[in-house]
Amino acid sequence: MAPAVSNRNTPTPKELSKQVLETTKALCVNDIENNTIFQPNIALQTPALQALNRIKNMATYEQLFENNRKWIAAMQAKDVDFFEKLARDQQPDYLYIGCSDSRVPANEIMGLEPGDVFVHRNVANLVNNTDLNVMSVINYAVKHLDVKHVIVCGHYNCGGVKAAMMPKDMGILNPWLRTIRDVYRHYEQELNEIKDEKARYDRLVELNVIEQAVNVIKTANVQKGYLKKGYPIVHGWVFDLHTGVLKDLNINFVEQLRNIQKIYDLTGMVSEHNEDGE
Numbered sequence: 001m002a003p004a005v006s007n008r009n010t011p012t013p014k015e016l017s018k019q020v021l022e023t024t025k026a027l028c029v030n031d032i033e034n035n036t037i038f039q040p041n042i043a044l045q046t047p048a049l050q051a052l053n054r055i056k057n058m059a060t061y062e063q064l065f066e067n068n069r070k071w072i073a074a075m076q077a078k079d080v081d082f083f084e085k086l087a088r089d090q091q092p093d094y095l096y097i098g099c100s101d102s103r104v105p106a107n108e109i110m111g112l113e114p115g116d117v118f119v120h121r122n123v124a125n126l127v128n129n130t131d132l133n134v135m136s137v138i139n140y141a142v143k144h145l146d147v148k149h150v151i152v153c154g155h156y157n158c159g160g161v162k163a164a165m166m167p168k169d170m171g172i173l174n175p176w177l178r179t180i181r182d183v184y185r186h187y188e189q190e191l192n193e194i195k196d197e198k199a200r201y202d203r204l205v206e207l208n209v210i211e212q213a214v215n216v217i218k219t220a221n222v223q224k225g226y227l228k229k230g231y232p233i234v235h236g237w238v239f240d241l242h243t244g245v246l247k248d249l250n251i252n253f254v255e256q257l258r259n260i261q262k263i264y265d266l267t268g269m270v271s272e273h274n275e276d277g278e
């Protein structure tokens, strides 16, 4: 008698996970709204919240492998040889350099499948010339994968850009965010004329994309590749989290390249290049 009642009232593991997720989400939203989630004393959260977080973390972690099994089945349902083809080689036409933000998944927003796009992501989609990581990615993508397009994609509501706009010591993030502050300094007049803070923030996101695209154009791989093959073309995009729309900032690649090569020419062939009318 008792077990029957107990069984009816006891949530299944799946129901429990759902409840825990919803409760934790509500608590986290509350923390975010109260701006306490980023405070250093977050470790002092209540034991209940700590326990909820532990259960939630394990539930979501285990879910990943279930998702993987479903994804395999879905891919094979579409194409029985999908994984055989995937393992053969990669010949992507695109290099995508975007923000690490979890809300901006590169393949999905472009409707591309695995194998279609070579991806590099970091905080605020920066292209620093001393960053061996991004420089290696550009080198490999342009020289060896022979990509036709390099896309720098930022997004509105970018936390990295927002952080760079705050007069705060961000510790280890300072040198990284300074690149964005440099962009602000470069466009100080234009940005300061925008009185609305949100509009100024949005514009800095766009200008940061443009400057990082320019940094891509400064690389020898891109300059030499374009001179020899007529590609890659470098683009700047911004993703709008509110609408899902990808906005092309319509960077004039040839004009930017020509301007850049006045100082940053790494081909040694700019005059010959210009005589060809390119």
Ligand SMILES: [Zn+2]
Pocket: 099, 100, 101, 123, 124, 125, 155, 157, 158, 159, 160, 161
């Ligand atoms: Zn971001």
